[in-house]
Amino acid sequence: MATLPVYRWRLAPEGMATRRQLRALGLRPGGQDVAAQLERPRRRRGPLVAYLYRIDRAKPVRPMTPARAAALEVAMRARRTCPNCRTDVGYCVPRSLGMCVPCSDNESAA
Numbered sequence: 001m002a003t004l005p006v007y008r009w010r011l012a013p014e015g016m017a018t019r020r021q022l023r024a025l026g027l028r029p030g031g032q033d034v035a036a037q038l039e040r041p042r043r044r045r046g047p048l049v050a051y052l053y054r055i056d057r058a059k060p061v062r063p064m065t066p067a068r069a070a071a072l073e074v075a076m077r078a079r080r081t082c083p084n085c086r087t088d089v090g091y092c093v094p095r096s097l098g099m100c101v102p103c104s105d106n107e108s109a110a
Helices: 019-024 066-080 101-109
Strands: 006-008 036-040 048-054
Touching: 019 048
Parallel strands: 006 036
Antiparallel strands: 036 048
16 A cells, blocks of 8 residues: 655645645546645644645546536425425525424423
8 A cells, every 4th residue: 555645734735735725726537546644733633634636637527517507406495494494595404403493492491
């Protein structure tokens, strides 16, 4: 098993990018293996790690199809619907509460 090259934070070579950086360029890793590792040291814990991919091997992002857009809309509507009052509250219902904020406030006041 070969080890990955490790670079310090902000010292990655040209031609490599993280997933987020690839996405900002309109690209995706496209099945390629991780090319290197980026580490940001922290004081009392282990370092933060980000994986780097080669930009020249990256593929373009697949376009959003109407079916995928519809499925995404249904999923987001389900996340915005409160299970108690069954209304679309306009934001994602917090998982910690399990219901919208007004329902949670009413339940805690009672």
